[in-house]
Amino acid sequence: MHKPLTILDIARLSGVGKSTVSRVLNQDPKVKDETRERVNAVIREHGFEPSKSARSMRTRSPRLIGIIVSRLDSASENRSVRGILETLYARGYDAMLMESEFSPDKTDEHLALLARRGVDGLILFAFTGLDLDKLADWRDRLVLIARPWPGLASVCHDDEGAIALMLQHLLAQGLRHIGFVGVHAEDVTTGGQRLAGYLRVCTEQGLEPHYALGELDYQSGYQLAARLLQPQTQALVCATDTIALGVAKYLQEVGRADVVVTGVGNNALLRFLFPKVMSVDLGYKRAGHLAAEQLLAQIESGAAPCQLQAPSQLVE
Amino acid sequence: MHKPLTILDIARLSGVGKSTVSRVLNQDPKVKDETRERVNAVIREHGFEPSKSARSMRTRSPRLIGIIVSRLDSASENRSVRGILETLYARGYDAMLMESEFSPDKTDEHLALLARRGVDGLILFAFTGLDLDKLADWRDRLVLIARPWPGLASVCHDDEGAIALMLQHLLAQGLRHIGFVGVHAEDVTTGGQRLAGYLRVCTEQGLEPHYALGELDYQSGYQLAARLLQPQTQALVCATDTIALGVAKYLQEVGRADVVVTGVGNNALLRFLFPKVMSVDLGYKRAGHLAAEQLLAQIESGAAPCQLQAPSQLVE
């Protein structure tokens, strides 16, 4: 493993000046085809790779995007991340992936790190408790995922629509006694908006709402199911697949196989354990694509921040 | 937001030469305390951050470590990653985290990317099918996790010991008819080694082995449990928590609450769904710490590659 080649080596090897090599590297159109060919041949032959650090230093752009997810081991966020990376890589950007673990402090540290690295932009999975005001510096090179914020670009899921979709589906099957197991409304999207979807359809259809709110985990689903279940209950719509897991477990224990359970998230494990549970896919991967495209549009073409929404889809 | 300050600005502002500022930045001891104070004051006052790209280019070291996990949304790998990041951050390194999805091709692409970035080192979560020969170039700045390889540094889990530990625990409780639900032996660690642990203890204790091998998912556990279960079965030891999930589900369905189920991985969801299932923690986080320390020892002090093992621990 010898010392890595530089642009100057390639220049000498192909008998041109180093600026010409640079031009070839940067797809500058005003290089004669013949010259370009020759240089490219030498580059390929020697497996030359231009130094990212040198280029970053010169252009003040490392072609690097920061991504802060809330949890790496979240199946849904992972789907979005894969979407993001697909578009990013395709456009020649690399990514630095980090995990906030829902901690504003950790997020701040990561932001500092990304600032030191001088990343070109940031995609941030927002969460309740995040201090969005600290993001002012990032405004024009930031896309939020999962939560909108005035003046900032964002890609959101259709939380309200997802629950509404599910509810309408159940109503179409003739069910009327449908309860909702949700999350306290401090959690804006998973909590407030999904509940809102439930309440909206109830109102529209003249149903009496019947719901309970708790935490984001299966334990909570289990407990709330116990509190909510009535003899006439026909279905329990849950704010997440994780909650649905707890609910389904409770129903199984008390022998209420007649009650339909639905979740949100299209989680593979849930489907295996309780195959009859229906779910809504919030369009995570699509959201990742959208976020990355929006971010690149902003940093490359100065596009204005805007608020996008990825469509939900029923999964049976 | 004005143009970022440079080392030269700080030099002028504090009335010293730029090399002195550089020395202060690099904790060079031969700077007079008084001077150091003055420079540091200016740095803090102006919130100056030295440019990573410039430093990387000069030192040919971006203080950046690549981490390739097989799946980001794997709870166990996530534990290791957190361990890795803790030590890395503490030692002033940043990380580029990527996901192989068990694909050798994806891994190659990631390796190329990391090479272009000129990262200082690499921590790679090995998997069956990975072409370890391609890693020759990385030899002295690479630590493998989960699989050893001659000549390469690695941190492994005690797969064999984990199953043996569990089996001995069950035997101590007086159980004798203990089956094993595993993974085909092409998967060296999760497959071969965990089975070996089972067989070893069976031989030592004069038990007749009774086992079945399949895939890594819950479906497989479910199917194999059906095949393996006998009237006299007292316990089913599983190669992973995921498999244990499938096994526990089958046992529940056929009403065999008397059979003890155990897994490996200390998975929170499993514990909730089937609280009685016991598990072994393979020491993932610890493995992360070890891997990062070993890697830094190699790249900073030229330590030789060596093969380490993180200890397993019973979790009830």
Added chain:
DNA sequence: CTGTTAGCGCTTTCAG
């Protein structure tokens, strides 16, 4: 202990 002087590898004027 500290300032001066060269570059690191690349992009970008500015002249040809």
Added chain:
DNA sequence: CTGAAAGCGCTAACAG
């Protein structure tokens, strides 16, 4: 179309 030259911000000899 192409080359020469001037840096980007920082570190590392080398003299003081």
